Amino acid sequence: xxxxxxxxxxxxxxxxxxxxxxxxxxxxxxxxxxxxxxxxxxxxxxxxxxxxxxxxxxxxxxxxxxxxxxxxxxxxxxxxxxxxxxxxxxxxxxxxxxxxxxxxxxxxxxxxxxxxxxxxxxxxxxxxxxxxxxxxxxxxxxxxxxxxxxxxxxxxxxxxxxxxxxxxxxxxxxxxxxxxxxxxxxxxxxxxxxxxxxxxxxxxxxxxxxxxxxxxxxxxxxxxxxxxxxxxxxxxxxxxxxxxxxxxxxxxxxxxxxxxxxxxxxxxxxxxxxxxxxxxxxxxxxxxxxxxxxxxxxxxxxxxxxxxxxxxxxxxxxxxxxxxxxxxxxxxxxxxxxxxxxxxxxxxxxxxxxxxxxxxxxxxxxxxxxxxxxxxxxxxxxxxxxxxxxxxxxxxx
Numbered sequence: 453x454x455x456x457x458x459x460x461x462x463x464x465x466x467x468x469x470x471x472x473x474x475x476x477x478x479x480x481x482x483x484x485x486x487x488x489x490x491x492x493x494x495x496x497x498x499x500x501x502x503x504x505x506x507x508x509x510x511x512x513x514x515x516x517x518x519x520x521x522x523x524x525x526x527x528x529x530x531x532x533x534x535x536x537x538x539x540x541x542x543x544x545x546x547x548x549x550x551x552x553x554x555x556x557x558x559x560x561x562x563x564x565x566x567x568x569x570x571x572x573x574x575x576x577x578x579x580x581x582x583x584x585x586x587x588x589x590x591x592x593x594x595x596x597x598x599x600x601x602x603x604x605x606x607x608x609x610x611x612x613x614x615x616x617x618x619x620x621x622x623x624x625x626x627x628x629x630x631x632x633x634x635x636x637x638x639x640x641x642x643x644x645x646x647x648x649x650x651x652x653x654x655x656x657x658x659x660x661x662x663x664x665x666x667x668x669x670x671x672x673x674x675x676x677x678x679x680x681x682x683x684x685x686x687x688x689x690x691x692x693x694x695x696x697x698x699x700x701x702x703x704x705x706x707x708x709x710x711x712x713x714x715x716x717x718x719x720x721x722x723x724x725x726x727x728x729x730x731x732x733x734x735x736x737x738x739x740x741x742x743x744x745x746x747x748x749x750x751x752x753x754x755x756x757x758x759x760x761x762x763x764x765x766x767x768x769x770x771x772x773x774x775x776x777x778x779x780x781x782x783x784x785x786x787x788x789x790x791x792x793x794x795x796x797x798x799x800x801x802x803x804x805x806x807x808x809x810x811x812x813x814x815x816x817x818x819x820x821x822x823x824x825x826x827x828x829x830x831x832x833x834x835x836x837x838x839x840x841x842x843x844x845x846x847x848x849x
Contacts, residue, residue, distance in 0.1 A: 530565030
C-alpha cells in the first residue's frame with residue numbers, strides 16, 4: 453500500500469465504484485481515514501501487515517455511508533498513523549503527509565492524511581477519529597475546523613478500534629458552513645437547547661503553552677472569543693490534578709489499546725514504529741485493577757465537569773501548546789510536546805464531552821487553534837457557536 457503524491461495524504465488503492473445520493477452534500481468530495489471500512493477496500497489501519505492480512509470490507513461504515521447518501525463523492529482513503537496510536541502524523545511505513553499550511557511542520561495525527569487532504573484541497577470533507585486528540589491536533593496544526601464529538605453520539609460500527617471508551621468519530625473542513633452541514637447529517641439535532649453563553653477557563657491549562665509567542669497568539673484568539681461571549685471567569689480545579697488526569701487517560705487508553713490489538717501484535721514481529729511500540733508495551737503492563745481504579749477516577753471527573761458546565765457553559769482553552777512541531781523534531785522533543793497535548797486533551801477525552809477547535813490564530817507563521825468544550829450532547833450548539841465566532845473574527849481581520 454503506497455501513498456499518492458504530492459501531499460502523501462491519499463493511499464494508492466484500487467478504484468471502487470461507490471454511488472452517491474442526492475442531498476445537502478451534493479458537489480462535495482469526501483476522503484476517509486483508513487480505519488473506516490469502505491466497501492471493496494481493505495482497512496489497513498496504517499500498518500502494512502494489517503493491510504496484507506485483512507480482507508476487503510463488504511460494507512461501508514454506517515457513518516461514512518451517511519455522507520455518501522447525503523451526496524458526498526468518494527475520492528479515496530487517507531493515511532493514518534500506525535494503528536491510530538500517534539499524534540504527529542509520522543508513520544514510519546509511509547512518506548509523511550504534508551501540512552499544506554506549514555510544510556516544514558507535521559500535519560498531526562493520527563488523522564494525518566485526512567487533515568492534509570482537506571487543507572491541501574484534495575477533498576472538501578475528510579473523515580477522521582479522535583481518541584486522544586486525533587481530530588483536534590491536526591485541525592489546529594493545519595488550520596481547519598475540527599470537533600471531537602460527544603462520545604457515542606456517532607456510530608463507530610465498521611471502524612478499527614483503538615480504545616473504545618475514548619474513540620469518537622470526527623471530520624475536517626476548511627469552511628465552518630460546510631462543517632455545519634456535515635454535522636446536520638451525522639449528528640441530527642441536539643437533544644435539548646443549549647444556550648452556551650457562560651464562558652469559563654482553567655488558568656493551569658494556559659500554563660501548558662510553549663512560550664511568550666504562543667501566549668500572545670492565544671491571548672489574541674481569547675479576546676475574539678470573549679468579545680462574542682463576554683469575559684470568561686476562572687473555574688475551580690477538578691479534584692484530580694492535571695497530572696492525575698493525564699495518567700488516567702494514558703492508562704485507560706493503554707489498557708484498552710492493548711486489549712484491542714495486543715493479541716495481533718504478539719503473534720509475530722510487526723515492525724511497529726518505536727513510539728507506537730512503546731505505547732503498546734506500556735499498555736501491556738497495566739493490570740485490570742489499575743484500569744478499574746482509573747475508570748472510577750474518570751467517573752468522578754466527569755461528574756465534576758458536568759456540574760461545572762451545567763447546560764449553558766463552555767470551557768475556553770488552547771487546543772494545543774503551540775504551532776505544529778517541525779518535521780525535524782527529535783524523538784524526545786516530540787514526546788515532550790505530546791505530553792503537554794495530552795494534558796490539554798484529557799478534559800474532553802475523559803469526560804466524553806464535545807470540544808471544537810477553531811482556526812483563528814497563528815504563531816511562528818503556522819496555524820494555531822483555540823478550543824471550546826461544551827456539555828455532553830451540545831455538539832450542534834458548539835458548531836453553531838463556532839460559526840458565530842469565526843464570522844466575527846473575519847469581520848475583525
